[in-house]
Amino acid sequence: MILRRLILLSFVSFTGLAESLPLEKLTLPKGYNIEVYASDVKNARQMALSENGILFVGSRGGGVLTAVVDQDQDGKVDEVLQIAKDLTMPSGITIKDGDLYVAEVSRILKYADIEKNFRDLPAPEVVIDGLPDKKHHGWKYIDFGPDDWLYIPVGAPCNICETNKGESFDNPEFASILKYNLQTKERKWVAKGVRNSVGFDWHPQTQQMWFSDNGRDMMGDDIPPCEINRVDEVGAHYGYPYYHGGTIADPEFGTGKNAEDYVAPALNLGAHVAPLGIHFYHGDMFPAETQNTLFVAEHGSWNRTEKSGYKVMQAVLKNNEIVEYRPFIEGWLQADETSWGRPVAMLTMPDGSLLVSDDFANVIYRVTYQK
Template identity: 40%
Template structure:
């Protein structure tokens, strides 16, 4: 049986009991689970027309246009398969979506859940290796799906726990806050996974545990989960990172401390040049602004301050370096990043796509690229989360408020 659901109708389905975790053992033994059906999202649902109306008001540089690519419930971080046949989209709920453009018209015509025989727990982070292995980072697990680009057609897939359930972080540290992991494959062919710490400002009694486990940092490991180490320290909650195509340096966004006012502290785009660097949390709330909780303390570490300070509370999330050929030459190796939008600022800020240009010395300058998702009443019409590149050089932007993915293209 084939189910066709609108994004709105899916809310009730997501609240239903999850599939038994024992299915993972069956899949590991190459056995069927008995799961027969996928859930399909109706791409002609009425909300598609409403989203297209909103997109008419989005401003972009000359020559660029933005269009609706797909209706995808709770769309968060994205990973395009190496052959370009399917886009995998994570969520902060219990689904991972497989998005396909079968007729190659640059608009998705099929969106279905990936691996419905498995239970997912906040599968926000998705990433592909160059040779076609899909990794999905959940709240407290890291999974590998070999050949997912082709096996996704079946409800049952090959699934391998790289970091088993309960071992990404200590179980007692599991939280409902700052749990959206991001994963990328580095130029060293290792996995880099962000582990946001759950507090507004991390308390002193957690310092040693977090330093040891990498909570409040970015960890690195081999593709089989071995040789785990903490690569980055002093992170509050990073939900976006990528590697410079030429230098291999790790750049990442960070969401900064709340409750200090509308205009401080700034958000961050950071540049990391070597393993073990410390970026200031919890002594700094964002940029060079000290946190109230640690204001009187001497900072015991050497701190690397951000490459770019962004507007306070705009919630800088997913990012990618542009390596395509569709856009003008000035955008080569620039960073495109999503500002999700503020949740507690008196005047809302963010809800846009930014572009950051980096000069030969590594100096970075950020400016708006696509904006207009905050209307004249100060209400959100969309909240961008992540940016991913298609093989033709166009960009995809996910939006977990509008339950959509947009495509930005360029022509002279």
């Protein structure tokens, strides 16, 4: 049920929670600063910015949509509003032509003219229905591509399984990335053999799509790797569930398969680091060499003996290849294995600052740079 009346959160919480987070434990390269931009953003996941600067934020377990309002565009938040609740894992959101699109597990919703209506949200239009309804890896990251099609990943409904066989999982949409033309209702496969992608972006210059993928569990602490992938051929197969990381045959499903039949990752990451949002920086605030580098939110492991991830990384590209992968923000994971934050997604703001969502601390951070 859609919440038709806004819940205005207390302004006291902005300073209260912000002051309680140990931001001093976060380390960034010289010249960068990080602060809490908005707090009380329940289970903050993907973000979308409207034409006039209203930030909308999805959630996963929270089931809510949030609006973050900076009325005078001074970098200081004036309001945090829950504008809808009781949705089914509305993790992914995007804005197109003034309308807000929200991904539930099995359907895509559209809230028309969102800037005009967000304070009294009407019932949404269902623009895509009938996607698989399995909640395991069912939450989604969505966006419109340079071709104006809506890109939608559909995760595998399991840790490891063949999704084209068996009564429960017999659906070719599982473990793939799809795209939809909302005018013609046409659907195409962008990528197959993708276990669980919760982040993708297009290179600002080449317009080529890149996406993250979370590796399978229960093969040990150090394999298989999570992945960053590049789409060179639309509809190609990236290996799941047969091969992982380009070279590692799956012990259950890899027999009789050949690694050469699948697309190898552009970069293998650490096992279980859980890369979610990936984002090409395209602002003017950061140093020139940061232009078109790829930021990766490593959400962090949940079942590794020693935790991994819990950081934002920076992938440096040269000639369309990743030549360096280095830390950008660290410190959410402490030496004693406790963690107080988990980064999810990034967004470049009009002033060139970088927003980072955190679904564990329930905040949005703002990263700025000054020489």
